[in-house]
Amino acid sequence: MKKILQHIDHTMPSLVSDLQTLIRQPSVSAKNEGIEQCARLVANMLKKSGIKSEILRLRGVAPLVYGEIKSKKNPNKAILFYNHYDVQPAEPFDLWDDPPFSGVVKGNKIFGRGSTDDKGELITRIKAVEAFLQQTGDVPCNVKFVIEGEEEIGSAHIEQYLKKYQKKFACDGVIWEFGYVDAKNRPIIGLGMKGLLYVELTAKESIRDAHSSLAVIIKNPAWRLVDALKTLRDSSGKILIKDWYKEVTPFSKSDLELLSKEPFDESGFKSEYRISEFVNNKKGIGVKKALAGDPTCNIAGMISGYTLQGAKTVLPSSAMVKIDFRLVPKMDPKKQMARLRSHLKKHGFSDIQIKMYHGEAASRTDPVSPFVENVKAAAKSSFGSYIVNVSNAGTGPMHSFASVLKAPCISIGSTYMFARIHSPNEFARIDLLKKTTKCMCHILDKF
Amino acid sequence: MKKILQHIDHTMPSLVSDLQTLIRQPSVSAKNEGIEQCARLVANMLKKSGIKSEILRLRGVAPLVYGEIKSKKNPNKAILFYNHYDVQPAEPFDLWDDPPFSGVVKGNKIFGRGSTDDKGELITRIKAVEAFLQQTGDVPCNVKFVIEGEEEIGSAHIEQYLKKYQKKFACDGVIWEFGYVDAKNRPIIGLGMKGLLYVELTAKESIRDAHSSLAVIIKNPAWRLVDALKTLRDSSGKILIKDWYKEVTPFSKSDLELLSKEPFDESGFKSEYRISEFVNNKKGIGVKKALAGDPTCNIAGMISGYTLQGAKTVLPSSAMVKIDFRLVPKMDPKKQMARLRSHLKKHGFSDIQIKMYHGEAASRTDPVSPFVENVKAAAKSSFGSYIVNVSNAGTGPMHSFASVLKAPCISIGSTYMFARIHSPNEFARIDLLKKTTKCMCHILDKF
Numbered sequence: 001m002k003k004i005l006q007h008i009d010h011t012m013p014s015l016v017s018d019l020q021t022l023i024r025q026p027s028v029s030a031k032n033e034g035i036e037q038c039a040r041l042v043a044n045m046l047k048k049s050g051i052k053s054e055i056l057r058l059r060g061v062a063p064l065v066y067g068e069i070k071s072k073k074n075p076n077k078a079i080l081f082y083n084h085y086d087v088q089p090a091e092p093f094d095l096w097d098d099p100p101f102s103g104v105v106k107g108n109k110i111f112g113r114g115s116t117d118d119k120g121e122l123i124t125r126i127k128a129v130e131a132f133l134q135q136t137g138d139v140p141c142n143v144k145f146v147i148e149g150e151e152e153i154g155s156a157h158i159e160q161y162l163k164k165y166q167k168k169f170a171c172d173g174v175i176w177e178f179g180y181v182d183a184k185n186r187p188i189i190g191l192g193m194k195g196l197l198y199v200e201l202t203a204k205e206s207i208r209d210a211h212s213s214l215a216v217i218i219k220n221p222a223w224r225l226v227d228a229l230k231t232l233r234d235s236s237g238k239i240l241i242k243d244w245y246k247e248v249t250p251f252s253k254s255d256l257e258l259l260s261k262e263p264f265d266e267s268g269f270k271s272e273y274r275i276s277e278f279v280n281n282k283k284g285i286g287v288k289k290a291l292a293g294d295p296t297c298n299i300a301g302m303i304s305g306y307t308l309q310g311a312k313t314v315l316p317s318s319a320m321v322k323i324d325f326r327l328v329p330k331m332d333p334k335k336q337m338a339r340l341r342s343h344l345k346k347h348g349f350s351d352i353q354i355k356m357y358h359g360e361a362a363s364r365t366d367p368v369s370p371f372v373e374n375v376k377a378a379a380k381s382s383f384g385s386y387i388v389n390v391s392n393a394g395t396g397p398m399h400s401f402a403s404v405l406k407a408p409c410i411s412i413g414s415t416y417m418f419a420r421i422h423s424p425n426e427f428a429r430i431d432l433l434k435k436t437t438k439c440m441c442h443i444l445d446k447f
Numbered sequence: 448m449k450k451i452l453q454h455i456d457h458t459m460p461s462l463v464s465d466l467q468t469l470i471r472q473p474s475v476s477a478k479n480e481g482i483e484q485c486a487r488l489v490a491n492m493l494k495k496s497g498i499k500s501e502i503l504r505l506r507g508v509a510p511l512v513y514g515e516i517k518s519k520k521n522p523n524k525a526i527l528f529y530n531h532y533d534v535q536p537a538e539p540f541d542l543w544d545d546p547p548f549s550g551v552v553k554g555n556k557i558f559g560r561g562s563t564d565d566k567g568e569l570i571t572r573i574k575a576v577e578a579f580l581q582q583t584g585d586v587p588c589n590v591k592f593v594i595e596g597e598e599e600i601g602s603a604h605i606e607q608y609l610k611k612y613q614k615k616f617a618c619d620g621v622i623w624e625f626g627y628v629d630a631k632n633r634p635i636i637g638l639g640m641k642g643l644l645y646v647e648l649t650a651k652e653s654i655r656d657a658h659s660s661l662a663v664i665i666k667n668p669a670w671r672l673v674d675a676l677k678t679l680r681d682s683s684g685k686i687l688i689k690d691w692y693k694e695v696t697p698f699s700k701s702d703l704e705l706l707s708k709e710p711f712d713e714s715g716f717k718s719e720y721r722i723s724e725f726v727n728n729k730k731g732i733g734v735k736k737a738l739a740g741d742p743t744c745n746i747a748g749m750i751s752g753y754t755l756q757g758a759k760t761v762l763p764s765s766a767m768v769k770i771d772f773r774l775v776p777k778m779d780p781k782k783q784m785a786r787l788r789s790h791l792k793k794h795g796f797s798d799i800q801i802k803m804y805h806g807e808a809a810s811r812t813d814p815v816s817p818f819v820e821n822v823k824a825a826a827k828s829s830f831g832s833y834i835v836n837v838s839n840a841g842t843g844p845m846h847s848f849a850s851v852l853k854a855p856c857i858s859i860g861s862t863y864m865f866a867r868i869h870s871p872n873e874f875a876r877i878d879l880l881k882k883t884t885k886c887m888c889h890i891l892d893k894f
Contacts, residue, residue: 029757030755030756030757030758030759031755031756031757088759088761089753089755089757089759091753091755092656095655152759153757153758154758194660196760198758198760200758205722206720206721206722207720207721208542208720208867208870208871209539209869209870209871210720210869210870211841211868211869211870212743212745212747212771212773212869213641213738213773213839213840213841213842214840215684215726215743215745215773216684216726216737216738216741216743216773216840217716217725217726217729217734217737217738218720218722218725218726219722219726220745220746222746222748222749223680223682223684223746226673226676226677226746227677227682229673230673230674230677233670235670235674237662237663237670269664273653273654273655273657273665274653274654275652275653275665275666278664278665279662279663279664279665279666282664287664290663290664291660291663291664294663296659296662296663298659298662298667298760298762299667299669299670299673299751299752299763299766300659300752300753300758300759300760300761300762300763301669301751301752301753301754301759301761301763302669302749302750302751302752302754302766303749303750303751303754304746304748304749304750305746305747305748305749305769306536306538306747306748306769307748307749307750307767307769308477308478308536308538309477309478310476310477310478310536310600310804311477311600311601311645311647311747311769311771311804311805312477312535312536312599312747312748312769312869313643313645313745313747313771313841313842313869314535314747314748314869314870315745315747316746316747316748319746319749320754322752322753322754322758322759324659324758324760326659326660326662326663357757357758358758392660393660393661393663394658394660394760395660395760420655421658422656422657422658422659422759422760422761423655423656423657423658423761424655424656
C-alpha cells in the first residue's frame with residue numbers, strides 16, 4: 001500500500017490536469033449541452049487509465065459510460081463506483097469570478113461547474129484504480145464504473161439502465177458518487193439519501209400580457225399562483241397537503257444515537273452563508289434531525305411578468321413556479337404526486353397546470369454491514385477520522401441501486417461542505433481530492 | 448375647415464412615414480435607451496412642421512421637448528398638447544411577429560413599440576398644427592407642446608418641469624397624451640385618470656444560492672415573499688392593508704349616470720384576451736365601476752431562483768416582486784406608501800426591502816366645462832359619435848397638470864382599445880390616426 005499511496009502523491013499534477021479537462025467540457029443535462037461529448041471524453045479517460053470502457057445507450061436518453069477492470073487475484077468480489085458526468089446549469093453567470101467552465105486553479109482550489117460535483121469525485125475513483133494498475137498490474141477486486149449523464153435532472157433513467165444491465169453491474173458494494181467532508185476535514189460516511197419530487201406549476205389567464213390598469217377585470221395569474229402556493233405550506237415550512245407525512249416514521253433509537261454523535265458546526269455554517277439563524281431557529285440535534293429526516297417543499301424558481309430593471313405596468317398572462325419536495329424513507333414519489341394533484345383540485349386550483357419532472361424514493365443502508373466497517377477503516381487511514389451520517393439531506397438514485405443490485409450503498413468522497421456545489425464559484429480542494437483518492441485505494445485494498 | 452381636412456386626407460403618407468421614423472428610434476425610459484436621441488428627433492420634427500421647438504432640461508433627468516406656435520388672429524388663448532416620446536420596454540421580444548422597432552405597415556396597421564403609445568398620438572397633434580400652418584399660415588389659437596421622456600416610468604419629474612416652466616406652459620386647456628377608441632370606433636372622452644404607486648419588494652436570505660437540500664435549515668426568500676404577498680390581498684383582490692380604502696369616496700350620482708351610459712363590449716373584450724370571465728365574475732355596470740373606480744394591487748413581475756428550462760434543485764438567495772397599486776381620487780400615494788410600509792412591519796416582514804419607483808395621485812376633470820363641450824363637438828364632427836368616461840383605468844400625471852396649470856385636462860385620441868399597448872405586437876390603426884388628426888383640427892378651430 002505504501003507504494004500505491006506514494007504514487008498518488010507523485011501523480012497529483014496529472015489528476016488536476018485531467019480534472020481541468022473534464023471541467024472544460026460543459027455537460028449541462030438540464031439544457032442537453034455537451035452531454036454526448038462529455039460521455040466520450042470520460043470513456044476515453046477510463047481507457048487511458050487502463051480501464052475497459054464502453055458507452056451504453058437507451059433510446060432518446062443521455063448515454064451511460066461503463067468501465068470495468070477484472071482482478072486477477074480476487075475475481076469473485078466486485079465494487080461498483082457510481083458517478084455522473086453531467087453538471088448543474090452554471091447560471092447566474094455574472095456571479096462567477098471566473099468563467100464557469102475554465103477550471104482555473106488558485107492555490108489549493110480548482111474552480112468550475114462540476115469541479116466537485118461530480119467530476120472531482122469521479123477523478124478520485126479513476127486515479128485510485130490507475131495507481132493499482134500502474135504499481136501492481138492488478139486491482140485488489142473487480143471494479144466497475146457506472147457513470148450516468150442525467151443525475152442533475154433527476155436520474156430519470158438510471159433504474160432502467162440498472163435493470164437492463166443488472167448482470168453486468170452485479171456487485172457486492174456501491175461507492176456513491178459523492179461524500180461530504182466537513183469544516184474540520186472529516187469525511188462523512190453517508191448511509192442514506194432523501195428522495196425528491198420535482199414539479200413545475202403554471203397559472204395562465206389571458207392570451208397575452210396586458211396593461212396593468214386592466215387588473216380590475218382580468219385575473220392575474222401571478223396572484224393565482226401565490227394563492228395556490230400559500231395553501232401548500234405554512235410559514236414554518238410545514239406542508240399542508242393532506243396525508244403528506246402519513247408514511248413518515250420517526251428516527252429509531254440507533255439513528256438518534258448516530259445523529260447525536262454527528263458533529264455540526266452551526267456557527268461555521270451560518271457564517272459561510274451569512275445567515276443569522278436557521279429555519280424556525282433550530283439548534284443542536286434539531287438541525288441534524290432536519291437535515292437527515294425533514295421533508296421539504298422548496299421554491300427552486302418562480303417567474304412572472306416584467307423582471308428587469310425599472311417599472312413596467314404590466315398584467316402578466318402567466319406565472320410559473322418550480323418546486324422540489326424532499327422525501328424521506330417510505331414516502332412514495334408517485335403517491336405524493338397524486339396527493340399534490342388532489343390538494344390543488346380540492347382547493348379550487350384545478351386550472352393550474354402541473355408538470356412532474358421526476359420522482360425518486362429515499363434510501364438508507366443498514367449500519368450493520370461489513371462494507372460499512374471497510375469504509376470506516378479506509379476513511380480512518382486516509383483522513384485520520386470520520387463521521388457516520390444517517391442520511392444525507394440531498395437526493396440521489398440510491399434507492400434504485402439498493403433495490404435492483406441488492407448491494408449496500410455508501411457515500412464517501414471529497415465534497416467539501418462549503419464547495420458551493422450547484423452555486424456560482426463551485427470549487428474542489430486539491431488536498432481533499434488527494435485524501436479521497438487514497439481513501440478509495442484503502443477501500444479497494446480491504447474489500 | 449374643408450381645405451384643412453382635405454389637406455389631412457392628402458398628406459396621410461407623410462404622417463405614416465414620420466410615425467415610422469419615430470418608432471424606429473427606440474426610446475425605452477426604463478432602460479435609458481435612446482432617450483436623448485429621440486428627444487432630438489422629436490424637436491426636429493416639430494421644427495420641420497413649422498413649430499418653434501426647444502429641449503428643456505432638469506439635471507440628471509430625461510429632457511422635455513417643448514414646442515410653441517403663436518396665433519396671429521387669436522393670441523389670447525392657448526391649448527396645450529401633452530405627450531411623451533418614451534415607450535415601454537419591448538420584452539418579451541420573441542412574442543413579436545416583427546422586430547418591435549421596425550414600424551412595419553400591414554394594411555391599415557402600423558406595428559411597433561410606441562406605434563400607438565404615444566408616438567402615434569403625438570404625430571396626430573403635430574400634423575393637425577402643420578395642416579393649419581400650411582393651408583392658412585396661422586393657427587386658430589396659441590398651441591403649446593409638452594413632450595416628456597419619463598411617462599412610462601411614472602413621470603417622476605413632470606411636476607418639477609411644470610412648476611419650473613409654469614409661465615411658459617400657461618394654457619386654457621390640456622389635451623391629454625392619449626384617448627381610447629372603442630371596438631365600434633367611438634372615441635372615449637376621458638375626464639379622469641387613476642393614480643399609481645409602484646413598488647419593488649425584495650426578500651434576501653443567504654449570501655448566495657444554495658443546494659436545495661439545505662432548505663431544511665436555510666430560510667427560502669421566495670417563500671418569505673409569498674407569505675408577505677398573501678397578507679397584502681385576499682383572493683378576491685381586496686387589499687388587506689389597514690386604512691387602504693379610508694379616503695375613497697363612492698361615485699356621485701352624475702358619475703353613475705355617465706357610467707351607465709358608457710358602453711362596454713364585454714364579450715368583445717373577453718374574446719380579445721381569450722378569457723372566460725372577469726375578476727369576481729363582474730358584469731355590466733360592475734365592470735365599468737371597476738375600471739373607473741377600483742384600486743388594485745397588481746403583481747407586475749416576480750422572480751426568484753432558477754427559471755429556465757429543466758429542473759434545478761436550488762435554494763434561491765433572494766426573491767423580488769414588482770407591484771403596481773392603482774389609486775383613485777383622494778388617495779395620497781405617499782400616505783399609501785407609509786401604510787404599506789407599516790403593514791409589512793406590523794406583520795413581521797420588516798426584513799423585506801421596499802423600493803418605491805413612483806407615486807402619482809388620481810385626477811378627475813369637472814364634466815361641466817366649456818372645454819368639455821368643445822371636445823365633444825370636435826369628436827362628433829370627426830368620428831360621428833363619442834363616449835364620455837368618468838375616469839380611465841390607467842394612470843398619468845393629470846393631477847400635476849390640473850393642479851399646477853389650473854386648466855381642465857381631457858383625454859381624446861387614437862388609441863384603439865385592442866392596440867396591444869405595453870404588449871407584444873402593439874399597433875396603430877391608420878384610419879384612427881386620420882380621424883384623430885382631424886379631431887385635433889376641430890378642437891383647435893373651435894377653441
